[in-house]
Amino acid sequence: MLNHPQLDLVFQALADPTRRDMVERLGRGPASVSELAQPLDMSLPAVLQHLQVLEASGLVSSEKTGRVRMCRIEPKAMETAESWFAKRREIWERRLDRLGEFLVEEENERRKTRRKR
Amino acid sequence: MSRRSTRHDSFTIERRYPVPPARVFDAFADQTKKARWFGCVDGWEVAEHSIDFRVGGREVWRGGPPGGTQHRNDTVYHDIVRDERIVWSYTMQVDDRPISVSLTTLELGPDGAGTRLRFVEQGVYLDDYDGAADRVRGTNDLLDSLDRALREER
Numbered sequence: 001m002l003n004h005p006q007l008d009l010v011f012q013a014l015a016d017p018t019r020r021d022m023v024e025r026l027g028r029g030p031a032s033v034s035e036l037a038q039p040l041d042m043s044l045p046a047v048l049q050h051l052q053v054l055e056a057s058g059l060v061s062s063e064k065t066g067r068v069r070m071c072r073i074e075p076k077a078m079e080t081a082e083s084w085f086a087k088r089r090e091i092w093e094r095r096l097d098r099l100g101e102f103l104v105e106e107e108n109e110r111r112k113t114r115r116k117r
Numbered sequence: 118m119s120r121r122s123t124r125h126d127s128f129t130i131e132r133r134y135p136v137p138p139a140r141v142f143d144a145f146a147d148q149t150k151k152a153r154w155f156g157c158v159d160g161w162e163v164a165e166h167s168i169d170f171r172v173g174g175r176e177v178w179r180g181g182p183p184g185g186t187q188h189r190n191d192t193v194y195h196d197i198v199r200d201e202r203i204v205w206s207y208t209m210q211v212d213d214r215p216i217s218v219s220l221t222t223l224e225l226g227p228d229g230a231g232t233r234l235r236f237v238e239q240g241v242y243l244d245d246y247d248g249a250a251d252r253v254r255g256t257n258d259l260l261d262s263l264d265r266a267l268r269e270e271r
Contacts, residue, residue, distance in 0.1 A: 092128075099144055102153045107136055
């Protein structure tokens with residue numbers, strides 16, 4: 001699952017704290033470029049540059065509506081990094097590991113009682 | 118992020134256990150035994166767990182983090198071959214919202230003195246429940262631990 005070439009771009013994009021802030025903000029819903037820039041202490045061109053990196057990674061898309069550029073998260077991009085199925089599989093992997101621990105514990109308990117008899 | 122969507126996929130997990138198939142089978146069939154490994158996520162409270170282990174029988178598991186989202190699994194057993202095979206289907210709900218419907222096939226076989234287990238799940242996963250925001254949070258967690266690991270290396 002981690003062999004997608006786009007994943008490199010995703011991690012590159014998320015390696016920068018400003019861009020992580022922007023992604024986190026967009027995780028709460030779409031925002032205009034000026035809304036994105038507002039809490040950041042930098043010029044608009046600098047924000048646009050970060051936006052370009054995010055868009056290249058496929059994490060974020062933007063669209064101009066009238067005079068406003070609206071940005072949003074692209075859920076599909078993250079699917080390469082972590083899908084529903086990876087998560088569901090993980091749940092069962094953990095469960096079946098715990099099952100293994102339980103079976104060994106149970107085996108030890110049985111041995112102890114057998115010795116006592 | 119309330120766009121309607123469906124996703125289908127399947128996955129297979131294989132495990133080997135150092136005890137005979139009968140004991141692995143019992144860990145699925147017996148409620149007391151199953152409770153010891155099935156739902157114990159750290160800090161989660163189990164509100165309900167009941168098993169009617171027979172073909173056509175149902176299992177209900179409800180629980181979640183205290184005061185947090187409530188998870189519910191509803192299972193129906195379709196095929197039971199003692200010590201060899203269990204087939205069941207289950208739905209998962211989070212706060213009364215169905216998030217997935219799955220068909221599971223569990224096969225057990227002898228492996229020397231132990232057991233070889235094969236678990237296959239096929240499912241439909243609904244409405245991108247996991248959501249982009251959750252996934253981004255997950256990635257941030259990943260990057261945080263990467264960061265920690267790199268700092269410890271120094």
